[in-house]
Every structure is written in structure tokens, then in C-alpha cells.
Amino acid sequence: MTMARSELRRRAVRAGLLAAVAIVYLCLVGMVQAFSTRNIVGGNLPLSRILLLLPSAVAASLAVRPRVRGGVTMELNMGEAAGAGASIGLIAGAAVAVGIGIVNLIGQEAVRGVFNAVTSALMLTLTLQRSTVVGTAILVALSTATGALFALAGVLAPRLRRPIVTGLTVVLLMGMLQSVVRVMLVQLGLATQWLYSVTFGGLTYLGAVASFAAGMAAARLWALRREAAAADAAERAEAGGRPRIPRAMLLVPVGFVLLALPALLGTFLSAVLGQVGIFVLMGLGLNIVVGYAGLLDLGYVAFFAVGAYATGVLTAAVNSGSSLHPGLPFLLAVPIVVLIAVAAGLLIGGPVLRLRGDYLAIVTLGFGEIARVLVTSDWLKSFLGGAQGLIAIPAPTMSVGGLHIDFRNPQPFYYLALGFCLLAAFVSWRLANSRVGRAWNAMREDEQVAEAMGVSTVRYKLLAFACGAAIGSLGGALFAVQIGSLAPSSFVFFISIQSLAIIILGGMGSIPGVIVGALVLVGLPGFLTEFAEYQPLIYGAVLVAIMLYRPEGLIPNVRRTRELHEEEVEQDAWLEGVPEPAPSMTLGEAVE
Amino acid sequence: MADGTTEVAPKPTATVGRLARFPLRKTIQLVIGIAVVAGAAWGAYRTISLGTFTGAAWRDLVVFGVAQGAIYMLIALGYSMVYGVLRMINFAHGEVFMFGAFGSYFVARVLNDHGLINSSPVLSIAILMIAGMVCSVAVAVLLERVAYRPLRNAPRLVPLITAIGASLFLQNTARGFFGDQDRGYPTPDSLGGSWTILGIPILRSSVIVIVVAVTMVAALTWFVARTKTGKSMRAVAEDKDIASLMGINVDRVVVMTFVIGGMLAGVAAVLFALVFGLVGPFMGFVPGIKAFTAAVLGGIGSIAGAAIGGLILGVLESVGPALFLTGLKIPGPNQLKDVFTFTILVLVLIFRPGGIMGTGEPEKV
Incomplete structure (x- = not known):
């Protein structure tokens, strides 16, 4: 019509x-x-x-x-x-x-x-x-x-439109990420002149056409593959077999790429990736609190500050602005930092056990601000350096076969961050599928029902705060190592929002989502320096847009999606004439 | 536990049972409560026995606190009314306030260029307030229409996260539009100095702030209690669905609430700018959070609560650090002013979540 x-x-x-x-x-x-x-x-x-x-x-x-x-x-x-x-x-x-x-x-x-x-x-x-x-x-x-x-x-028709849109997106991305792609190609020893113009920096016309064609081809291949996969899956479901290639095998090439990246990207881009790593950790930690346990924490910067300052104070050997300088080696300091962060998590989690939803958000925001004011204040100046902050935080070093590695250099730092991220991702993943993770799920979906089913909400809330704090403090520890000096002005509310935006964009409760979120929101502005000024603006827009149009995020967690679209699913079922799984009482029945 | 469940549940071992019955939450609360009360009492006792501050100094701190509190009160009413009607925290209300300040700033600059600010200060302050109100109302209504209305029936965290995003977006929009430097706000020269009222010298700006704020609150109270729109607002706050069954246009009432909140924020913005003489894109954040604290302190959703909460918060913030911290020999007590605000917020939410004027818990389910 x-x-x-x-x-x-x-x-x-x-x-x-x-x-x-x-x-x-x-x-x-x-x-x-x-x-x-x-x-x-x-x-x-x-x-x-x-x-x-x-x-x-x-x-x-x-x-x-x-x-x-x-x-x-x-x-x-x-x-x-x-x-x-x-x-x-x-x-x-x-x-x-x-x-x-x-x-x-x-x-x-x-x-x-x-x-x-x-x-x-x-x-x-x-x-x-x-x-x-x-x-x-x-x-x-x-x-x-x-x-x-x-x-x-x-x-x-979508069949024609999708390849075109993908092609255009690839051209745009290749153009925007010109510095990244060019550096990678040069490191691989490939020619770049045909792809990127020497005078203008952007794609050449040939490069644009090639990128467009590549994008179209990829979209077409992807569609074919999906059809084939769907047919394959249907066949297998009948036969009851396993997938031909186990999913774990896919990790091998991914692992190679991750290990090779710093060599391909050079110093500057590796530093950006290190920054991404710090925020992957922040995202993973906040994901436990918000995504798994459903406790909206707006003061997550507090744990970042605890991690960074504890690392700074514990590892500093000379007078760094703090009266304490025990000079512990980094790897010995990290477990202590995590313990301190867990204590901080319990300290913040304890008083707010009774609060839910928006009240919890505001109180945690208050704690975040308290953390910032305390590190700035003269009161704790002798320990934390006050407004001047801490300086001369040593970087961990390592000697392998006469080769001296300083982890403040971007490329070694990348591996340190990667190690921490893998550890945190593994812990998150195991937690999500454990008894604890299920308890968090239950608590998030309905606290009272969870309590009635025997989940101790007090204990699991505290546990969520402690786990979140531990992972977030690792991010702070890395930050201290990367920067080498800490200023209170680095620990502002915006860090909390940044972590939140990462998990909202990626999808609450989804580990791949956190990684994608951090790459997009921290990586892209790092690669594209002119974006940096508009970073907060874009974060705000992303938060609003995602909540309005796709509250489950880019890479959704299945259960979370169901929670967010409960009503729509019911409506769809009603529209299609499918009987609802649990018919609710209608007005007529209520009268009868 | 209800008797039905005890039959089914497997019998816990003695230790686990005892652990489960240990009132962890109550104990934590008790410990915090005792620590805070003891610390405050000890600090106050020490400060007074030290005698650093004279009676006049205390009086000035209180008066300044009241003026500060009057501004918080006006912003807090915006939070409180929106919460009452929609049950959501309008996190971007501080930005509504900020845009009001900028709107009136550009008008003030024009007035200043024509010398009107000093030749007829009362008229120009009235014009500035109207300009501030118009800008704030525009931003508040736009915010409701674009960001909040589509999410009215979404799970509760969704509108809150949207509001945070909107706050960040508006803040940085102002930064992009107007630049990130603070700009000096032209104030009438006659606003400097002080008047002596009942034998107490009070800053003229403080007097104006207090008089305007009290007038606004009185007008609002009358509006909500006596007019038809006020009545429908109360009905919607009570129960949205029933109100709409009774023929009340809920969308209209919600917009009205944002309009009123915006008007109050616009007035507060002009007062704030007249007292502090600066406007900037990030000026809304801290007053916004503090006003929210004030609203919670007084009991969110109630007009009287927001008013009392604002005043108490203003006075505590002004007197508190000096009174409780100086005696404890903490250097730079005024740096810890914000810690004070947030500690109060946390304590109120722990011990009396309904606030001073409220009853019971803010939320059951």
C-alpha cells in the first residue's frame, strides 16, 4: 500500500x-x-x-x-x-x-x-x-x-542495501583510521601510496573504491556464511552433532593478533592501546557491579583512585610527596593494592546495602566525590601528597636474558595491561557462570524474590562491590605505572561516567561488550586526536542514544535483553496471536 | 520467616544458622551512627573550647549559609517535583540551571552595555529573571520531550542513565557553544555592601536571594495547593494510571512539572550569578548534586521538605566544617565542605531514607 x-x-x-x-x-x-x-x-x-x-x-x-x-x-x-x-x-x-x-x-x-x-x-x-x-x-x-x-x-531491498552501507562505512573507517592503518601497513612492509594519498593524508580514489569493494564483498560473504551456518545448524540439530570447528580454536588467531599488535602499531598507538587496556579493566570491574549485580555505581572512580594511590604510595622508594615510601616491587604491591581496594569496596558497600536504584547511584556518586576531595585535601597531604599529588612512582622493570624491560614504555606496558585484562576477563567469565553469578542474576532481576529464595542479598551485594573494587583498582594500578605521577585532578566524576558509558555501549553484563565499548570510546578518540575535545559530548550522546534505541547495548547479554524488552516480547506475542507463556489476568477476569 | 517455608527448608547447621541470623546490616549502621555522633560532638566541643571564632563570626556564617541554602532550595524543588511526579532523578537539572544562567548572562551583557543594570537595578534584575526562566524552561521541556518521555515505562535504571547522559551532553554543549572559560556576570553596583536588619549586618545580595526565594516558594505552595493544575499534579504524583483514568492529561501535567522546575531553576541561576558573579558551562554540576542532597534531606517529593532541606544543608555546609573540624585540628577544614554534604546525604539515606518531612522508606519495591 x-x-x-x-x-x-x-x-x-x-x-x-x-x-x-x-x-x-x-x-x-x-x-x-x-x-x-x-x-x-x-x-x-x-x-x-x-x-x-x-x-x-x-x-x-x-x-x-x-x-x-x-x-x-x-x-x-x-x-x-x-x-x-x-x-x-x-x-x-x-x-x-x-x-x-x-x-x-x-x-x-x-x-x-x-x-x-x-x-x-x-x-x-x-x-x-x-x-x-x-x-x-x-x-x-x-x-x-x-x-x-x-x-x-x-x-x-535489504539484500542490496546492506553491502552498500557496509562499503560506505568501511571507506569512512579506513579514512578516519588513516594513521593506524598506514602504520600497520608500513610495519608489514607493504606499499601504502596506492591506498593513502601522500599530499592529503586521506584515501586515494583508488583506495576508496578498493575499500568500498572490500566492504561490499565482506557484507555479501557474511550474509552467505550466515545462511550456510543457519542451514548447518539446522542439520546438526537434527543429527545432534557438535560444531565442526570448536569455538576455542578461534582464540588462537585472536591471541596471535593481540600479541603482535604492539610490534605492528609502533609506540604512539601502543600507548593508546594501553589506555584502552586500563579502561577495559575499569569496564570489567564496573560490569560486575552494574551488569551482574544490578547496582548502579556512579562513584567507581573511587576504586580507580584507591588503586592508583595505593600503588603510588607502596611502590615509591624515594620521597614522592608522601611520607611513606616503602618501595615495594610492583608485583608484590599489587596483591596489597587489591586487598586495600576490597576493603574500600566493603567500606562503600556496607552503608548502602539498603538502598536501591537511583538512591544508590547518588550515594555512590557522593562517595566518588568524597574520594576526590580527600586526596586533594591538606588533611591527608602527608600520605597522599594533597593538591600536588604524588611524583616519582617507579615503573616495574624486568631483565630477561640481559634485555632490560621498562614497563613504562608503551609496548611492554601493553603486555602488562593485556595480562591484567585477560586475568580480569577470565575471573569475570568464571564468576558469571558460577553460583555467585546466578545469585547476582537473581538479585538483579528481583531482590525480594531472590531474598525469599534464600540468596543472602547482603553478602552478595558486598561481594559484588568487593570484586568490582578489586578489578577497578588494577586499572588504577596500571594508571599509576603508566603515568608515573598522580594528580588529584585525574580522579574526577568523568572517569566513573567513562566506565559506565563503556559498559552501556557494549551491553551490560557482556564481557566482549566491555572490550568493544572500550575500543570505541577510549580507542577511537585516542587514534583521532581531534575527537578528544568532544569525548565527553559524545559520551553523553551515546548514553542517551543507547538507552533510547538499544538499551541492551551493541553486544547484548541474552538475559539482560530479555529483561529490558519484557513488555515488547509480550506485545509481539500478542500481535502474532501466540498465546502468552503465563497469561496475565484481564480486567474481565478480575471482575469475575 | 513465614511458617510455611520453615517446614520445607532443610535444617541449617547450627553455625550457619547463627551466622545467617547475625544482623550484619543493623550492626554496620549502628557502628557508623555512633562513630559520626561521637566525632561530631567531640569536634564541636573542642572547637568551642578553643574559642577561635567569635559570636559574630558564627552569626555571619549562619546568615551566609541561609542565603546559600535559599538557592539550593529553589533548585531542590525542581528535583523534588519531578521525582514526585515521575519517580525519577532528573540528573540533568543542574544543567537546566546552568542554561538559565547563560541565558540571563547574555541579556545582562546587553543591559550592561546600555547602562541599565546600574541605573535601574530592580527592573533589570526582573528582566534577568525572566530571561533565565525562559531559557531554563526551554531546556527542561526539550529534555523531557526528547530524552524522558519515550522512556516513561522503562525499567528504572534506564531513565536514570539517560539523565546522566543528558547532563553530560548539555554540559558539553554549553562548553562547545559558549567556550569553557567562566565569564564575569555584570552585577549592579548597588548590590555590594550590606543592610542592617534587626541589628544584624547582612550582605545585600543575601537579602535579595532570601526574599526572592521565599516569595517563589510561597507562590509555588499556593499554586500546588489551590489551582486546578496543582491539584492534577498532586493526583498524578499519587497514581499516574488512576489520574489518567480520571481524565487528567498526564503528559500535560508532566510537562507542567518540568516547566515549573525550570522556572525555579532559572531564578536560582540568576541569584547564583548575582552572588558569585560568574557563569560557566560546569557551574551546574555541584549545585545540582547539593540541591538533590537537600531534596533528599528534607524528604523528596515534598515542597516543604525541599525548602527545609535546602536551608539546613546551606547552614550545615557553611557552619559545619568550622564547627566540627577545626577542633579536631584538621588542616583546611573548608576544603572538606563537599565531603560534609555527601556524608550528610549518605547518613540521611541510611538512617531516615524518607527524609526529615517524609515517612518511612522512599521505595518498597
């Missing part, structure tokens, strides 16, 4: 206005200008231009998707879709044009008094480095064309 004209028009205008708001926002917040120097393909497609066209593209392709209204699917034909997409792009482009007009009318100085980002550089970026009128006209035309093209892509 086709859609009524008026509804189509309304939808297009709505999408266009949303895209317009998004573009104007991106310009005013400064992102467009910040990304104007990173070329993605050739010299004419920097990230800023992609950012300018992206809202129209996304809005257009989403607005033309078929919708179900009253049980009838309404689809658009190609012509309608192209028209709608063009008008979406036109509205968005026109908004920018109006914005440029307003700035020229009032004068740049006056506008900059309010919005810092409105500079002449931004105006040049918006008018594509041309004169105001010509540049604006080109921008509006480009925006309209983008809207129409992406709307057409939006109405394609």
Missing part, C-alpha cells in the same frame, strides 16, 4: 527539520570546524563536509523506510522516495544557508560573542572555501542530492 501524500509531506518536513537542527548544532558546537583538516577521500572530502551532509543522509534514509500502520505495511516507490529525500536535504541545506545569512547580517563579531565556534574559518568551511553566495548554493545543492541518493538507498 502506498502512503497518503499529506503524510509523506509531513514526514519529510519533520525529518528535514530534525536534520537542520542537527547540522546547525554540529556547526555551533564546533565539531564541523574541528574536523575540517582530516581528509577522508582525496583533497575535497574532509570529515567536516561529511559531517555537514551526514544528518541529511541519515534523516532521508530513515524517513523513507516502510512503516507498519494498523497492520498494513506502507512502502514508498522510488520516485516518491527520491522526492522526499531531496526535500529533506533541501530543508537541511536551507537551514545552513539561513544561518550563514544571519551571521552575515548581524556580523560575525556579534554572533561570536554568544557562540564561540562562529569564526571566519567556520564560515569558509560552510561555504566550501568559495564566495558566500556560490558556496552556499553548492552546499544546498549537495545537501539536496545527498538526501535524494540516501533516500533511494533507504528503499532498496
